[in-house]
Amino acid sequence: MKAPRLEIKLKQLQHNAKELLENLALQGISITGVSKATMAMPEIINIWVNAGIHSIGESRIENIESLNKVNNRVRTLLTRIPMLSQVDQVVSHASISCNSELTVLTALAAAAAKQNLRHGVLLMVELGDLREGILPEDLNEVIKQVLILPNLELIGIGANLGCQNGVAPDQKNMNELSSIMNNIEADFKIKMEWCSGGNSANLPWLAAGGKPDRLNHLRIGEALLLGREPLTRTKIKGLYTDAITLVAEVIETKLKPTTPWGMQYQTSFSDAPSEQNKESNAKQNKIYESRILFAIGEQDIDPSGLKADGIEIKGASSDYLVVSSSPNTLNVGYEQRFSLNYSALLRAMTSPYIAKCFVS
Numbered sequence: 001m002k003a004p005r006l007e008i009k010l011k012q013l014q015h016n017a018k019e020l021l022e023n024l025a026l027q028g029i030s031i032t033g034v035s036k037a038t039m040a041m042p043e044i045i046n047i048w049v050n051a052g053i054h055s056i057g058e059s060r061i062e063n064i065e066s067l068n069k070v071n072n073r074v075r076t077l078l079t080r081i082p083m084l085s086q087v088d089q090v091v092s093h094a095s096i097s098c099n100s101e102l103t104v105l106t107a108l109a110a111a112a113a114k115q116n117l118r119h120g121v122l123l124m125v126e127l128g129d130l131r132e133g134i135l136p137e138d139l140n141e142v143i144k145q146v147l148i149l150p151n152l153e154l155i156g157i158g159a160n161l162g163c164q165n166g167v168a169p170d171q172k173n174m175n176e177l178s179s180i181m182n183n184i185e186a187d188f189k190i191k192m193e194w195c196s197g198g199n200s201a202n203l204p205w206l207a208a209g210g211k212p213d214r215l216n217h218l219r220i221g222e223a224l225l226l227g228r229e230p231l232t233r234t235k236i237k238g239l240y241t242d243a244i245t246l247v248a249e250v251i252e253t254k255l256k257p258t259t260p261w262g263m264q265y266q267t268s269f270s271d272a273p274s275e276q277n278k279e280s281n282a283k284q285n286k287i288y289e290s291r292i293l294f295a296i297g298e299q300d301i302d303p304s305g306l307k308a309d310g311i312e313i314k315g316a317s318s319d320y321l322v323v324s325s326s327p328n329t330l331n332v333g334y335e336q337r338f339s340l341n342y343s344a345l346l347r348a349m350t351s352p353y354i355a356k357c358f359v360s
């Protein structure tokens with residue numbers, strides 16, 4: 001088989017989807033499967049849809065466009081707020097988009113009217129993580145306008161925590177979202193479909209007995225793909241964490257001194273070492289360790305997101321991953337398997353140099 005490659009176990013992904021769907025349904029919560037780390041891989045989306053996932057989230061409109069070509073029935077959610085320059089594409093390909101800017105909403109409405117389409121809107125509320133979202137005190141003014149704009153349908157409100165500053169969803173901020181939902185429905189005499197509490201970072205709070213109240217929707221990616229929650233990277237009970245793994249091939253294996261020698265400066269991927277380190281590295285030392293090179297690099301993965309038993313990641317440049325292994329049994333040509341975190345997975349999935357294989 002070709003190396004490097006991602007090995008994907010569809011059965012395990014299906015298990016993760018069924019398990020999460022069932023557990024969250026018990027709390028009255030439905031999920032949008034967020035496939036953005038896979039570039040809307042059709043095989044994975046099929047598995048999710050067959051497991052009962054009702055809608056698919058993608059951050060790039062291009063991926064929703066390609067998804068529509070293989071499955072034009074599933075509802076799609078653009079998870080990144082749209083660019084003003086892309087509103088035509090957004091309304092023609094996505095069923096719903098996340099939004100926080102009235103200028104963009106006005107342009108979406110005009111684009112939808114022009115194309116004679118209805119476009120769903122999930123209004124994002126800022127609850128403290130400081131990424132996308134309207135501050136709660138500014139929300140009513142935006143809703144007022146959205147309800148007047150033609151060809152838009154207000155699907156609901158949503159929040160996103162955990163992605164920018166690692167702020168955890170908890171009873172306090174989720175209660176705030178629920179009461180915002182209640183207030184909007186009362187003030188404007190409307191009903192909204194989704195009170196969308198967040199992403200995989202909401203799962204620990206729910207598992208610890210969190211009360212969803214109005215919350216009835218989550219947008220889940222990492223937990224479905226990697227079986228972990230993003231706040232502490234803890235394995236979620238009952239889910240597979242190895243449904244997707246990376247295989248890379250050894251291209252050099254030697255014993256070398258543990259520290260570099262010669263004057264050191266910065267590299268393309270790291271800062272210059274401290275003065276102290278420079279001095280201690282002036283001479284070649286006599287302590288040797290295994291140094292193994294893999295044919296994979298920063299272009300394909302996030303090296304800090306790879307893990308394998310007995311292997312210490314030393315670093316990477318564009319095309320080489322450097323590790324130490326003890327005991328060193330990694331000969332040239334050996335295929336090593338690594339587990340990936342979300343950041344490594346995202347880059348591997350989007351690298352054209354990494355083959356994607358389905359295994360059982």
Ligand SMILES: *Cc1c(COP(=O)(O)O)cnc(C)c1O
Nearest residue numbers: 034079160199200219220221222
């Ligand atoms: C990426 C993203 C998600 C999915 O996050 P996971 O941590 O992978 O579950 C949900 N909502 C928004 C707005 C996102 O950008």
